[in-house]
Amino acid sequence: RQLLRPRPRYPFSIPTVRPQRLYSMNHSAPQLKDQSLFIEKAYINGEWVDAKSGETFEVHDPATGKLIGTCPELDVSDVEKAIQAASDAFPKFRTTLGRERARMLRRWYDLMVENADDLAKLITWENGKPLADAKGEVNYAASFFEWFSEEAPAHTPVGVCGLITPWNFPAAMITRKIGPALAAGCTVVAKSPQETPFTANAIAELAHRAGIPKGVVNFVTSSKNTPAVGELITTHPEVRKVSFTGSTNVGRLLMKQSASTIKKVSWELGGNAPFIVFDDVEDLDAAVAGAIASKFRSSGQTCVCANRIYVQEGVYEEFSKRFVEKVKDFKLGGGFGDGITHGPVIHERAANKAHEHVQDATSKGAKIVIGGEKATALGPNFYHPTVLTGMSKDMLLASEETFGPVAGLFSFKTEKEVVDLANRAEVGLAGYFFSGNVRRIFRVAEALEVGMVGVNTGLISDVASPFGGVKQSGFGREGSKYGIDEFMTIKSVTFSGM
Ligand code: NAD
Numbered sequence: 001r002q003l004l005r006p007r008p009r010y011p012f013s014i015p016t017v018r019p020q021r022l023y024s025m026n027h028s029a030p031q032l033k034d035q036s037l038f039i040e041k042a043y044i045n046g047e048w049v050d051a052k053s054g055e056t057f058e059v060h061d062p063a064t065g066k067l068i069g070t071c072p073e074l075d076v077s078d079v080e081k082a083i084q085a086a087s088d089a090f091p092k093f094r095t096t097l098g099r100e101r102a103r104m105l106r107r108w109y110d111l112m113v114e115n116a117d118d119l120a121k122l123i124t125w126e127n128g129k130p131l132a133d134a135k136g137e138v139n140y141a142a143s144f145f146e147w148f149s150e151e152a153p154a155h156t157p158v159g160v161c162g163l164i165t166p167w168n169f170p171a172a173m174i175t176r177k178i179g180p181a182l183a184a185g186c187t188v189v190a191k192s193p194q195e196t197p198f199t200a201n202a203i204a205e206l207a208h209r210a211g212i213p214k215g216v217v218n219f220v221t222s223s224k225n226t227p228a229v230g231e232l233i234t235t236h237p238e239v240r241k242v243s244f245t246g247s248t249n250v251g252r253l254l255m256k257q258s259a260s261t262i263k264k265v266s267w268e269l270g271g272n273a274p275f276i277v278f279d280d281v282e283d284l285d286a287a288v289a290g291a292i293a294s295k296f297r298s299s300g301q302t303c304v305c306a307n308r309i310y311v312q313e314g315v316y317e318e319f320s321k322r323f324v325e326k327v328k329d330f331k332l333g334g335g336f337g338d339g340i341t342h343g344p345v346i347h348e349r350a351a352n353k354a355h356e357h358v359q360d361a362t363s364k365g366a367k368i369v370i371g372g373e374k375a376t377a378l379g380p381n382f383y384h385p386t387v388l389t390g391m392s393k394d395m396l397l398a399s400e401e402t403f404g405p406v407a408g409l410f411s412f413k414t415e416k417e418v419v420d421l422a423n424r425a426e427v428g429l430a431g432y433f434f435s436g437n438v439r440r441i442f443r444v445a446e447a448l449e450v451g452m453v454g455v456n457t458g459l460i461s462d463v464a465s466p467f468g469g470v471k472q473s474g475f476g477r478e479g480s481k482y483g484i485d486e487f488m489t490i491k492s493v494t495f496s497g498m
Helices: 078-094 098-116 118-125 132-151 172-184 195-211 226-235 246-257 285-298 313-327 346-364 417-424 438-447 483-486
Strands: 040-043 047-049 056-060 067-072 158-166 187-191 218-221 239-245 264-268 273-277 306-313 367-370 386-389 408-412 428-434 452-455
Touching: 040 078, 040 195, 047 452, 067 118, 067 195, 078 158, 078 187, 078 218, 078 226, 078 285, 098 172, 098 195, 098 408, 118 132, 118 195, 132 172, 132 408, 132 483, 158 172, 158 226, 172 187, 172 195, 172 239, 172 483, 195 218, 218 367, 226 239, 226 246, 239 246, 239 483, 264 428, 273 417, 285 306, 285 313, 285 408, 285 428, 306 313, 313 386, 313 408, 346 367, 346 386, 346 408, 367 428, 417 438, 428 438, 438 452
Parallel strands: 158 187, 158 239, 187 218, 239 264, 273 306, 273 428, 306 408, 386 408, 428 452
Antiparallel strands: 040 047, 040 218, 056 067, 367 386
16 A cells, blocks of 8 residues: 555645736646545556566656656566456456446446546646546546446456546546446556556546456556557457547547457447538527537547537528627636636647648638637747638638647538538548427438537536447447446347256
8 A cells, every 4th residue: 555655745725816817827736635636656457566677657647747647667578467356356356246237336436536636637637628627527527337237237248458548538538438348347557648647547546446356457558668558458359349549540540550450349439520500500509619629629529529610691690799708707717717718738749730831721721710829928838719701611620630729610501511511521520510390400411421519508428328439439338238248248148848
């Protein structure tokens, strides 16, 4: 247990913000109620370990650039041990009674709820999202343990699972996979994102405290060694299933690698969501609120963020005006600051990509109504929330996921035109539209080539709804009654002569 007590490296203090300042540029390291949830190790076979090589990588606060801490730079030999531990634990765990696995998941859920404030602080610290959003994420993340604890009767588990997740939801992307995996009786090796390993480690520590048997969950960390670690996970014969959430390009690579041993796979990849406002919309303010929530949540860094906002001619002017008014109210800054509504993007590359999309659009005739530049006074990772009008389909933003706080407003004339535009994308994760016409609602919901549709709402994620995409957004579903299918096999047993 000594290992669980990290060295006190920081002058911990409650973050303070001067209320008269629009921006909170800096914050100190957050004070956790339970400091032992901050762990600079990897979790293998029930123990907190370092890399055999002793190497570590640094993790930085995206708001301030300050060092948060270091994590082990595991190599393939370290991760072999995690896979072996999961493999050794599998025969016993698969035969553990469903109701016992359910109890374990329920205890893990309870511990996440009890420690929600600390988990939220860790998320804000390493991911940058405002603390209120981080708290929302912890509730969402915990709900997958609660939901799948009720889905854990006798199943045919697929075996050892390799889980690879991104930084944009440091808690929820992990629990959305581990919940159903354990409910089905699988054991797992989870590769944490290098940007946000500390939230993952806190969740692992809560698994330990919940009494999840050793080897059943393993959390491995790596940065520069990630391609090699990824190759090991996707080619190791003991790993029967790979579940990946991340970019389409990395998904493509991992799919090729997984082919060598014919693994069961599920991919939650990138999106480029259309958000359509028809001029028969009943409540334009609700459409504005939906578009704001969908576009700017986590500073535009969710896979289901609206990327292309199509507004029908009759309401375009009015929608744009009201939309910009809302953006003017945003308060940009470090996620711990009072009243901060929007935080930094994850790294400077992400801010540069947002700017590239803005410059490309303006060079082709779009107009910046608000924002349009980096918020350099705050730091290299801040980008001013931006609204562009006069968008057209030849612009980068129309075809590529921006993953930043840039909203492009496109005008359209007819339903057919906008559905064609929406479906031009090679990806198909989420799509949204606002309309007051019931016939149109059924028609358009059916026509959009996406895995998830929001009708008259900008928020679609819930533990009870199947989450996932079509086309190059991947396949497989997470959450809902379908989520557990990804971690099971179907076995037919035919009896004769009994
Ligand atoms: P990314 O693909 O770069 O990284 C995701 C994870 O894969 C990280 O843990 C990373 O370390 C790991 N990784 C990277 N290269 C690897 C390799 N060669 N082998 C093994 N692992 C490797 O994605 P990102 O930039 O971190 O995340 C943003 C992307 O994720 C966006 O495209 C977003 O749309 C997508 N996303 C999708 C969903 C969904 O449910 N569909 C949810 C969240 C994010």
